[in-house]
Amino acid sequence: MAEIITYKPGAYCQLKLASRERVLISCAQTGIKIMKLGLGGLIRTKTIADWPASQLAAAIHIFADESNPLQQPLEAIKSKLMTCSSIREIEQLCAGR
Numbered sequence: 001m002a003e004i005i006t007y008k009p010g011a012y013c014q015l016k017l018a019s020r021e022r023v024l025i026s027c028a029q030t031g032i033k034i035m036k037l038g039l040g041g042l043i044r045t046k047t048i049a050d051w052p053a054s055q056l057a058a059a060i061h062i063f064a065d066e067s068n069p070l071q072q073p074l075e076a077i078k079s080k081l082m083t084c085s086s087i088r089e090i091e092q093l094c095a096g097r
Helices: 053-063 073-081 087-095
Strands: 003-008 012-016 022-028 031-038 043-052
Touching (some): 012 073, 031 053, 031 073, 043 087, 053 073, 073 087
Antiparallel strands (some): 003 012, 012 022
16 A cells, blocks of 8 residues: 655645655646656656646546545545555556556
8 A cells, every 4th residue: 555755635645655666646727647756756757647637537537436426636546546556557547457
C-alpha cells in the first residue's frame, strides 16, 4: 500500500509506492496529470498520464468510485493509486489494462 507524502485537497497529492517510487497527482483547471518523481520527490522525471480538461471523461471512467459518486477527482485518483505498488501498475491502470 502506498504512503501519502504531501496532500493539498483538490490540488495535488504525492505518494510513495511500495516499490519506493514516488508519484505526484496534480488536479488543476487545465486538467489532471500523474507524474513520476525522482530525487526523493523533488524532480518530475516522467509524465505517466495526462488528461486535459477536454478529456476528463476518460480519467473519470478509470478512477470514479461508483459507490461514492460525489467524491472529488483527486480523492478518487488517490484512493485508486494507493492500491498500486509500482509505476508499472499505475501505467497499466491508466492505459485501461
